[in-house]
Amino acid sequence: MSFKSAVITFPGSNCDRDALCYLKDLTKGEVHNIWHEETSLPKVDLVILPGGFSFGDYLRSGAMASKSKIIDEVVKHANDNRYLLGICNGFQILTEIGLLEGALIRNKKLKFLGKNCFIKKKFKNNFNLSIKDNQILQIPVAHNEGNFYCDTETLNLLKNNEQIAFEYCKGEFSNTEENINGSIEAIAGITNKKKNVLGMMPHPERAYSDFHQSQDGRLIIESLIS
Amino acid sequence: MNEELILQHGLTLDEFQVIRKYLNRDLSIEELGIFSAMWNEHCCYKTSKKWLKKLPTDNEIVIQGPGENAGVIDLQDNDGIAFKIESHNHPSYIEPFNGSATGVGGILRDIFTMGARPIATLDSIRFGLIETEKTKYLLNGVVHGIGHYGNCIGIPNIGGECEFETTYDFNNLVNAMAVGHVQKDKIFYSKPKSIGGLIVYIGSKTGKDGIHGASMASDVFSEEDEDEKRPSVQVGDPFMEKLLMEGCLELMSSGLIESMQDMGAAGITSSSVEMASKGNVGVYINLDKVPLRQPLSAYEILLSESQERMLAVIDKKNNHKVREILQKWQIDYEVIGEITDTKRVVFESNNKKVVDLPVEIIVDDAPEYDREFYIPRKRKNKDFDFSKIKLEDMIINLLTNLNYLDKSWVFDQYDSTVMGDTIREPGQSSGIVKIHGTQKVIGASTDCNPLYIRINPYEGMKYTVAESYRNLIACNINPLAITNNLNFASPLDPNIMGELVLSINGLKTAAIKFNTPIVSGNVSLYNQTNEIPIKPTPVIGMVGSNMDLNKINTNKFCEIGNKILILGKQLTKNFSPYLLQDQKIAFNICEFNDLEVLDLDFEKKIANCVLELSDLKCIMSCNDISRGGIFSALLKMQYKDMGFRVKVPDPIDLFCEYSAGYVIEIRSKDFEEVTSFLTKKGAEYHEIGEIIKEGIEINSKKFDYFDIMNKYRNDFEKIIS
Numbered sequence: 001m002s003f004k005s006a007v008i009t010f011p012g013s014n015c016d017r018d019a020l021c022y023l024k025d026l027t028k029g030e031v032h033n034i035w036h037e038e039t040s041l042p043k044v045d046l047v048i049l050p051g052g053f054s055f056g057d058y059l060r061s062g063a064m065a066s067k068s069k070i071i072d073e074v075v076k077h078a079n080d081n082r083y084l085l086g087i088c089n090g091f092q093i094l095t096e097i098g099l100l101e102g103a104l105i106r107n108k109k110l111k112f113l114g115k116n117c118f119i120k121k122k123f124k125n126n127f128n129l130s131i132k133d134n135q136i137l138q139i140p141v142a143h144n145e146g147n148f149y150c151d152t153e154t155l156n157l158l159k160n161n162e163q164i165a166f167e168y169c170k171g172e173f174s175n176t177e178e179n180i181n182g183s184i185e186a187i188a189g190i191t192n193k194k195k196n197v198l199g200m201m202p203h204p205e206r207a208y209s210d211f212h213q214s215q216d217g218r219l220i221i222e223s224l225i226s
Numbered sequence: 227m228n229e230e231l232i233l234q235h236g237l238t239l240d241e242f243q244v245i246r247k248y249l250n251r252d253l254s255i256e257e258l259g260i261f262s263a264m265w266n267e268h269c270c271y272k273t274s275k276k277w278l279k280k281l282p283t284d285n286e287i288v289i290q291g292p293g294e295n296a297g298v299i300d301l302q303d304n305d306g307i308a309f310k311i312e313s314h315n316h317p318s319y320i321e322p323f324n325g326s327a328t329g330v331g332g333i334l335r336d337i338f339t340m341g342a343r344p345i346a347t348l349d350s351i352r353f354g355l356i357e358t359e360k361t362k363y364l365l366n367g368v369v370h371g372i373g374h375y376g377n378c379i380g381i382p383n384i385g386g387e388c389e390f391e392t393t394y395d396f397n398n399l400v401n402a403m404a405v406g407h408v409q410k411d412k413i414f415y416s417k418p419k420s421i422g423g424l425i426v427y428i429g430s431k432t433g434k435d436g437i438h439g440a441s442m443a444s445d446v447f448s449e450e451d452e453d454e455k456r457p458s459v460q461v462g463d464p465f466m467e468k469l470l471m472e473g474c475l476e477l478m479s480s481g482l483i484e485s486m487q488d489m490g491a492a493g494i495t496s497s498s499v500e501m502a503s504k505g506n507v508g509v510y511i512n513l514d515k516v517p518l519r520q521p522l523s524a525y526e527i528l529l530s531e532s533q534e535r536m537l538a539v540i541d542k543k544n545n546h547k548v549r550e551i552l553q554k555w556q557i558d559y560e561v562i563g564e565i566t567d568t569k570r571v572v573f574e575s576n577n578k579k580v581v582d583l584p585v586e587i588i589v590d591d592a593p594e595y596d597r598e599f600y601i602p603r604k605r606k607n608k609d610f611d612f613s614k615i616k617l618e619d620m621i622i623n624l625l626t627n628l629n630y631l632d633k634s635w636v637f638d639q640y641d642s643t644v645m646g647d648t649i650r651e652p653g654q655s656s657g658i659v660k661i662h663g664t665q666k667v668i669g670a671s672t673d674c675n676p677l678y679i680r681i682n683p684y685e686g687m688k689y690t691v692a693e694s695y696r697n698l699i700a701c702n703i704n705p706l707a708i709t710n711n712l713n714f715a716s717p718l719d720p721n722i723m724g725e726l727v728l729s730i731n732g733l734k735t736a737a738i739k740f741n742t743p744i745v746s747g748n749v750s751l752y753n754q755t756n757e758i759p760i761k762p763t764p765v766i767g768m769v770g771s772n773m774d775l776n777k778i779n780t781n782k783f784c785e786i787g788n789k790i791l792i793l794g795k796q797l798t799k800n801f802s803p804y805l806l807q808d809q810k811i812a813f814n815i816c817e818f819n820d821l822e823v824l825d826l827d828f829e830k831k832i833a834n835c836v837l838e839l840s841d842l843k844c845i846m847s848c849n850d851i852s853r854g855g856i857f858s859a860l861l862k863m864q865y866k867d868m869g870f871r872v873k874v875p876d877p878i879d880l881f882c883e884y885s886a887g888y889v890i891e892i893r894s895k896d897f898e899e900v901t902s903f904l905t906k907k908g909a910e911y912h913e914i915g916e917i918i919k920e921g922i923e924i925n926s927k928k929f930d931y932f933d934i935m936n937k938y939r940n941d942f943e944k945i946i947s
Binding site for chain 1: 370373374377378379380463464465466468469555556634637638639640641642643644645646648649660775866867932935936939940
């Protein structure tokens with residue numbers, strides 16, 4: 001059975017093409033591109049909310065996109081127990097919709113951060129099955145508001161339910177940071193309670209091709225397909 | 227018309243008399259505004275035209291040379307590359323965030339106006355001494371602005387330069403370059419195709435921002451001007467530009483557009499006049515139809531530089547389809563006029579013709595000056611005293627100078643990997659991106675050596691072009707073509723004019739030798755405040771390619787134990803300007819020796835060796851040698867905690883500048899093959915050492931690797947905060 005997927009494009013999305021290529025190249029299955037004004041989603045295994053600046057990030061990152069017409073369908077897709085992945089702005093949109101806990105606030109240095117970062121998996125889920133414990137992945141980040149924040153109660157909930165998928169860590173060599181953007185407990189990605197919805201700030205779709213600096217981003221799709 | 231009003235519009239009285247005589251009537255205020263916008267330095271190149279005409283602009287791969295929104299070169303098959311660099315110096319000094327942001331916005335529009343999708347940006351930025359709060363404020367604002375715009379629209383920033391020097395204290399430079407990919411059979415030009423075509427307005431509504439921006443950019447500054455001129459700085463909205471870009475590219479790929487022109491400097495005036503001039507036709511525009519943000523007079527509409535606006539010509543029958551596509555992207559769209567056969571520019575407002583001028587007088591009769599210029603005196607050569615300088619001091623001098631430190635603080639604020647095709651990020655000798663869906667790569671680099679050019683404008687410019695060339699060669703990228711941004715002080719000073727003329731000549735010589743024609747460019751004059759002129763800063767943006775992404779070189783060390791070889795010719799310590807300046811041996815510009823004549827044939831010979839060895843996969847990594855010599859090149863190459871052990875006759879050799887200088891890393895097993903190849907080619911080489919783990923060792927003296935690397939990587943941020 002071939003793996004089917006879709007990428008939603010909002011006005012201002014700028015990683016939608018990258019996500020489409022990522023899915024096409026790695027799943028070898030059908031990939032749909034869905035405009036935000038659509039009111040139906042094809043039946044697919046995975047939906048990606050891509051990175052970018054949906055609606056210019058005006059009001060609050062992801063806030064306007066979370067009210068788009070297509071979002072009802074995206075929520076239905078998630079409630080159907082199928083996979084939903086929000087990358088960067090997509091993660092911000094997921095927290096705005098309320099599918100994921102917490103919020104993404106400005107980076108601790110109050111500056112945009114575009115560089116390679118290092119992450120490892122925290123708790124196992126279907127998105128990181130193919131990643132070994134303590135395996136360090138190198139994946140680029142590019143965000144202004146990637147500093148994950150939630151209250152203590154929520155944090156305990158995330159831990160108890162094993163919803164923390166990825167955390168930032170130091171790389172193999174000197175001059176790499178433990179926690180690049182100041183996220184609480186260095187959280188880089190979380191899932192919902194059922195673990196079929198993942199939001200992450202790093203961009204796996206920029207780290208999969210042979211010519212990319214790292215191919216570690218493949219592991220997420222490989223995990224889902226396996 | 228009173229003299230004061232004429233002078234306020236940046237026209238000389240002589241220039242005004244030319245117009246007055248031609249028309250044989252008085253001008254309306256709107257018409258005066260048009261001449262103010264079109265006859266300033268920024269739009270009509272009245273000082274530089276005579277010299278720019280001498281530049282080589284064509285060869286077998288040039289599809290479009292200067293004169294369009296961007297130049298385009300052929301990359302085989304159906305692939306073309308559009309690129310251009312443009313300055314936003316004055317606005318970025320007055321309002322650094324918006325000034326630099328709209329600089330990026332403007333250059334991106336130039337690219338997608340040609341039907342090209344932007345695939346990379348680079349920025350050449352220069353500031354004064356960091357010790358002043360003002361410079362810190364400007365640096366923060368400019369970097370934030372560039373990042374804000376480029377990140378949001380989603381075009382990777384792949385490189386550029388960032389330098390500090392006191393003559394930029396009151397005149398920082400912001401030159402933004404963009405590169406786009408276009409299908410050769412879908413290039414769009416500003417020339418309209420048919421009489422009767424509808425002129426349509428696409429994009430943001432027009433507001434008061436940027437009125438007289440272009441003429442401001444053609445004026446000298448005094449410090450008090452700053453507050454007064456702030457309203458002339460445009461405000462950018464990258465989200466709108468993203469929508470505009472997607473909307474326009476969709477229109478163009480659907481074949482619904484005849485021609486397009488972006489409303490950049492001098493807004494609707496310049497774009498419509500250029501359309502008429504290119505097509506040898508007339509334009510009629512009803513200003514009442516222009517979408518407005520606020521009530522504006524006809525004069526203000528004509529001169530507004532509101533951002534994210536386009537002017538296009540479409541066939542009447544496509545009106546409905548165009549509107550539909552733009553509605554999807556939520557972009558304003560209005561039919562505002564049509565192409566006529568009158569060869570006149572006519573603007574109407576409130577049923578009255580406010581402008582009615584022959585295109586000829588605005589464009590063809592624009593002034594062109596042959597300004598007086600001086601050639602610098604010949605310098606007397608001398609030997610400097612190096613006896614007091616120790617190796618440790620030389621290293622510290624570099625590590626306490628912002629110009630040598632790692633610029634990650636700048637680049638990390640830019641998204642350099644969006645679009646998923648980035649191969650080399652900023653901080654390497656050239657940025658490299660893949661052409662989407664192919665194996666082809668494009669490399670680009672921006673460079674300038676203002677100190678060299680101040681010493682000897684002609685030779686200095688040759689060195690500048692050669693540095694860009696080397697930056698590409700080091701990555702195994704074939705240099706193809708050039709865009710330039712000539713930043714100078716006031717050309718009314720014959721010394722400055724001399725720098726302009728001679729550096730253009732140097733550019734010409736080098737571009738012909740390298741077969742890298744100039745396909746686009748920009749001139750920014752009057753960069754002086756309180757009578758302090760900037761150093762001559764003609765920035766080169768060079769673009770090249772490799773048809774196979776697997777063949778390109780890295781600039782970073784690959785493996786411990788590999789050998790380090792030096793190619794090229796040392797300029798020697800008495801003839802290395804940056805060594806003398808940055809090691810505090812020469813202070814005053816008149817102290818320096820003349821530049822050594824740069825042998826461009828030698829540059830080519832060594833470059834070909836590097837390219838051939840790269841294709842043979844003998845080069846593991848390579849970097850060019852520029853400011854800071856071999857030592858600085860080696861610092862830039864460190865990676866994954868690998869350092870170097872080197873032996874040289876005199877430690878000062880490590881800090882000298884080079885012609886055709888490259889550091890190459892090779893495996894021991896390839897040593898024979900590489901050296902016999904070089905010998906056969908008659909290319910001198912020096913084996914100076916090897917790559918080691920976590921160490922820096924010079925002539926058996928050991929330095930603390932982590933101490934040096936920490937300073938190199940992290941002190942930039944400390945110094946500027």
